[in-house]
Amino acid sequence: MHETSEHAVHQHAPPTSFIRKHIFSLDHKVIGKQYYGLALLAVFIGMVLSWLMRIHLAWPTWPIPGLDKLSAVGAPAGVMTPEYYLSLMTMHGTIMVFFVLTNAPFAAFGNYFLPIQIGAEDMAFPRFNMMSFWTTFTAFLVMIAAFFVTDGPPISGWTAYAPLSAVGKDAGPGLAMGQNLWAISIAIFCIGSLLGALNFIATTLDLRTKGMSLSRMPYSTWAWFVTAVISLLAFAVLLPACILLILDRTAGTSFFIPSGLVLSDRLQPHAGGSVLLWQHLFWFFGHPEVYIAILPSIGIVCHILPVFARKPLLGPRATIGCMIAIGFLSYMVWGHHMFVSGMNPFSANLFSVPTLIITIPATILTLLLIGTVYGAKMRFTTPALFCLGFISVFISGGISGFFLAQPSLDTYLHATYFVVAHFHFVMAVASIFGVFAATYFWFPKMYGRMMSDTLGKWHFWLTFIGVYCIFMPMHYLGLAGNVRRYSAFVDDYLIALIPVHKFITIAALATGAAQLIFLFNLIWSRFRGPIAPDNPWEGTSLEWSTTSPPPFDNFGGRHMVVYQGPNEYGVEGTANDYVMQTSPEKIVTG
Amino acid sequence: MSESEMALSAGQSGHGAFMEPSPYGIQSKKLTMWLFIISDAVTFGAILMVFSYLRAGTPNWNAPFRFSPSIINGMVMTFVLLTSSLTMLGAVEAAKAGRKAASLKWLGGTVLLGTLFAVLHIREWFHMFDEGWRLFQNPTGGPVIFGAAFFSITGLHLMHVISGVIALIVIAIGYSTDWLDANHVETTGLYWHFVDLVWMFVFPLVYLMNASR
Amino acid sequence: MGKLFAAVVFVITLISVAIFVMHTWWLPIDISTTGPAVDRQMNDTMIGTGILFLAGQLVLGVFVWGSSSRKSGRKIRIFPGGATPLVTAAIILVGLEILTLTFVGSKAWGAIYLTPPAANSLRVDVQAEQFAFYFRYPGPDGQFGGLHPDKIDDGSGNYFGLDPANDIAARDDIVVGSLVVPVNRPVELTLHSKDVGHSFYVRELRVQQDFVPGLDIPLHFTATQTGKFEIVCTQLCGLGHYNMKAYLEVMPEDQWEQWLKSQAGQ
Ligand code: HEM
Ligand SMILES: [Cu+2]
Numbered sequence A: 001m002h003e004t005s006e007h008a009v010h011q012h013a014p015p016t017s018f019i020r021k022h023i024f025s026l027d028h029k030v031i032g033k034q035y036y037g038l039a040l041l042a043v044f045i046g047m048v049l050s051w052l053m054r055i056h057l058a059w060p061t062w063p064i065p066g067l068d069k070l071s072a073v074g075a076p077a078g079v080m081t082p083e084y085y086l087s088l089m090t091m092h093g094t095i096m097v098f099f100v101l102t103n104a105p106f107a108a109f110g111n112y113f114l115p116i117q118i119g120a121e122d123m124a125f126p127r128f129n130m131m132s133f134w135t136t137f138t139a140f141l142v143m144i145a146a147f148f149v150t151d152g153p154p155i156s157g158w159t160a161y162a163p164l165s166a167v168g169k170d171a172g173p174g175l176a177m178g179q180n181l182w183a184i185s186i187a188i189f190c191i192g193s194l195l196g197a198l199n200f201i202a203t204t205l206d207l208r209t210k211g212m213s214l215s216r217m218p219y220s221t222w223a224w225f226v227t228a229v230i231s232l233l234a235f236a237v238l239l240p241a242c243i244l245l246i247l248d249r250t251a252g253t254s255f256f257i258p259s260g261l262v263l264s265d266r267l268q269p270h271a272g273g274s275v276l277l278w279q280h281l282f283w284f285f286g287h288p289e290v291y292i293a294i295l296p297s298i299g300i301v302c303h304i305l306p307v308f309a310r311k312p313l314l315g316p317r318a319t320i321g322c323m324i325a326i327g328f329l330s331y332m333v334w335g336h337h338m339f340v341s342g343m344n345p346f347s348a349n350l351f352s353v354p355t356l357i358i359t360i361p362a363t364i365l366t367l368l369l370i371g372t373v374y375g376a377k378m379r380f381t382t383p384a385l386f387c388l389g390f391i392s393v394f395i396s397g398g399i400s401g402f403f404l405a406q407p408s409l410d411t412y413l414h415a416t417y418f419v420v421a422h423f424h425f426v427m428a429v430a431s432i433f434g435v436f437a438a439t440y441f442w443f444p445k446m447y448g449r450m451m452s453d454t455l456g457k458w459h460f461w462l463t464f465i466g467v468y469c470i471f472m473p474m475h476y477l478g479l480a481g482n483v484r485r486y487s488a489f490v491d492d493y494l495i496a497l498i499p500v501h502k503f504i505t506i507a508a509l510a511t512g513a514a515q516l517i518f519l520f521n522l523i524w525s526r527f528r529g530p531i532a533p534d535n536p537w538e539g540t541s542l543e544w545s546t547t548s549p550p551p552f553d554n555f556g557g558r559h560m561v562v563y564q565g566p567n568e569y570g571v572e573g574t575a576n577d578y579v580m581q582t583s584p585e586k587i588v589t590g
Numbered sequence B: 001m002s003e004s005e006m007a008l009s010a011g012q013s014g015h016g017a018f019m020e021p022s023p024y025g026i027q028s029k030k031l032t033m034w035l036f037i038i039s040d041a042v043t044f045g046a047i048l049m050v051f052s053y054l055r056a057g058t059p060n061w062n063a064p065f066r067f068s069p070s071i072i073n074g075m076v077m078t079f080v081l082l083t084s085s086l087t088m089l090g091a092v093e094a095a096k097a098g099r100k101a102a103s104l105k106w107l108g109g110t111v112l113l114g115t116l117f118a119v120l121h122i123r124e125w126f127h128m129f130d131e132g133w134r135l136f137q138n139p140t141g142g143p144v145i146f147g148a149a150f151f152s153i154t155g156l157h158l159m160h161v162i163s164g165v166i167a168l169i170v171i172a173i174g175y176s177t178d179w180l181d182a183n184h185v186e187t188t189g190l191y192w193h194f195v196d197l198v199w200m201f202v203f204p205l206v207y208l209m210n211a212s213r
Numbered sequence C: 001m002g003k004l005f006a007a008v009v010f011v012i013t014l015i016s017v018a019i020f021v022m023h024t025w026w027l028p029i030d031i032s033t034t035g036p037a038v039d040r041q042m043n044d045t046m047i048g049t050g051i052l053f054l055a056g057q058l059v060l061g062v063f064v065w066g067s068s069s070r071k072s073g074r075k076i077r078i079f080p081g082g083a084t085p086l087v088t089a090a091i092i093l094v095g096l097e098i099l100t101l102t103f104v105g106s107k108a109w110g111a112i113y114l115t116p117p118a119a120n121s122l123r124v125d126v127q128a129e130q131f132a133f134y135f136r137y138p139g140p141d142g143q144f145g146g147l148h149p150d151k152i153d154d155g156s157g158n159y160f161g162l163d164p165a166n167d168i169a170a171r172d173d174i175v176v177g178s179l180v181v182p183v184n185r186p187v188e189l190t191l192h193s194k195d196v197g198h199s200f201y202v203r204e205l206r207v208q209q210d211f212v213p214g215l216d217i218p219l220h221f222t223a224t225q226t227g228k229f230e231i232v233c234t235q236l237c238g239l240g241h242y243n244m245k246a247y248l249e250v251m252p253e254d255q256w257e258q259w260l261k262s263q264a265g266q
């Protein structure tokens, strides 16, 4: 009907200049890889930061070689100061949550595979797409710049609670320029994410190829779609919150600062704001954010597991229903982060109930995944192992949620390592396992070469055992009352727990080292891996109906027509045990 | 993100025989505008919540505005903006019916009214600056938070109006040179009505509820 | 490979559970009247979720084990009954668990946060600042002096911002660095913050409550055992957060009276 000239160009002539092809590319596949590269860089930085923190926690007096080069003030002679610990902790949390968990499973793989999985040539708005990435990249640069300002990155944690984050340099080191950069970076990040979310939703709704009805979309596409909807609303709240924070910090307003505060012996010139207001705004975004981090990985696992189980996912409708239910409920529970924050204690019950209710769809998803494994003919490839590992760590992380969702237990467990264990299992590790599964699974499609399965398996086993050694003991620490966000344990009570911290640190260093296997595998396979066939795993969805890697317009000018759902594995009476989505074959169900 | 960027970005809207029909039967661009509006409404919702929350938590809130001139001025602004929605409606109807010249005239009217709104608004701001209002100062002796909230909320809205006016100009030029079509006019119309709608929340909350007598 | 996976999951699960069951690291003793309800709730939740955890991991292991069987000609099998029994089971089991936990747990919560303090409570004001706690007793007149943030001066020990020159009630207020309370007598705290957010956490009391700048937050408890316990800050408050602590000293009533007299005499 109506084709813009630009669209036509896109269809026929891929750009040839290096810059248009690899840097300012409009191709969703290149943008997806750019997001992946950014997430890889970010996770590397975030992991090194966690090592530094862990070493300091276990052996606070050990000098870390080279750390004084990064910050002579923060780590004189390589021994970090308490404030530098908090700076690194803030950067670790922020980089991991925003630049790794929001980027890798959602923006990176979503960009690459969502259009392909629905049979589209590109995203609905390629130019927006490019802008999203470069906006996000700018946010990353601004965030990293905080390392290089005079008194270092902010020390207020990834949650940036006011008034610590709002009053400026009187509150402590890192809270002047460092905190400004933090707030600006997050505001920019919000814009990038909002642009991305618009694009994902419009693409999913409007660019599906013939026959790709909503109910035939792969689960990963569903998850990206639901995640985009959550992002669209969540970042729309964080954006104004960050802008108000910036105003408080630079323009003298007092949205988050009450009157009568005395910091650094100075009565602060602010009045009338509310500290809890920041917490409400932040967590109204923050809780949905944790689902932004985990839902894409759930979708990815639901997509990949059946391929290797050689049988359909159990309860496809229930799965999608649960994803939607989780997305919806995620907006009603933000107060569970604020049980002891001083908000009205009656509301604790109001927030506790929906929080516990969320465990129902989460439990259903887990049970359906376990049920899918039942009676399967499992092919134990690396991506399959990461999917199974995902189920295990998701159970482990979900269980502790039952504790934290109850106000009466949160009075004891809040702000202890129990919380650190909980969110690392359920959000960090689970989501990263999804990303690993996705990487091993889709690498052949993205680069046309297979990754080494042997190295992959070593990577899996070391990581799987490693994360349990790191994060399971944190539950015990939390139960014993070990407070988090402490840069050293000097209380009589906490000193007794330091041996556990030493164990965790050793495990963290070993597990971190195991990631080098992954990095090596990634780089080596990119250049030396065996050439991948078009459909190495015998999958059904559309990405396996095109070449590895796909041509510029994804299907080489062909228009795909879809006849099946994505779930046709273990089908009897067919040539193979599966039916591609593009195959017009009739399936006789017995 | 301004309207013009949306208009400039290349969208694929071809729903030929090769595509599933869009569930809403509208262009991608228009769908995206709706999505943007939802998201932006949440942003405005958040900032209006901030205002209400702070107001509820401030015991001695005084009403800094008096009927004349603030409310009268606000009512004129409201009237201008409402009228601009009507002219926008005219532009969209005309564009849909293919009456390009008429549509362009209506668009021109909308641009003028939008500009008038912005001018009235900025004039009011300068009056308030003269009286001693700042982001962190309240010359009436009431809560200082009012200045901060007032300027941020109306500032955010004003920013939307100004980018809307710029978008309308770009669209009008594009439409007159056949670079853009009636759909672009319609999509921009959605945005313009949204900006108008937001004002219908801002005006009572920020002006009327803070007026003495 | 499937058997290996199952074995690893079994081992991890059993070790993890064993350490929980053996209470190798556990909550310290409880010294409050509201604590037993929290501990009971903790135990119930531990048992309920422990069973879920064990069942989930073990069943996963067993299924993975089964799915690795290489018997030739084996066909895939669908979970008996499909998704419906699992969905129903999840809704009923988790639903029941939620109902009980909420019902029982909200009582434990209510006892701490939703019941008014007893009328004969000892009232103590707490001021938190970067990076210390200060406690204020009303003195012989039973009245607290007013607070004036502009008068706060750590140099001269005026941590609360009292104005004894103009405020009679403030003159006999006792300000100390430890929370000293008589055993078995209800204590009613009012938490103020001088600068940023802090939190009041005594593990043995099973309570945690943030200090919110700009608000006066009430909190009450009754200690049932004498002894000295740590009060630590659990809300990130700046570089000295890790080292922000004070002591809760619970004394027999007569000893406490003496302590108070000696403080008032100073
Ligand atoms: C290599 C594995 C990792 C280790 C050893 C590790 C370790 C830590 C440590 C020691 C802390 C500070 C705890 C405290 O002092 O309260 C922390 C905080 C945090 N971590 Fe990790 N982490 C790892 C991976 C991740 C990942 C993948 C994520 C992604 C979500 C993540 C997200 C966070 C967040 C959000 C915080 C809270 C920061 C804050 O308190 O503001 N971590 N982590
Ligand atoms: Cu949450």
Ligand SMILES: [Cu+2]
Pocket: C197, C198, C199, C233, C234, C235, C236, C237, C238, C240, C241, C242, C244
């Ligand atoms: Cu603290």
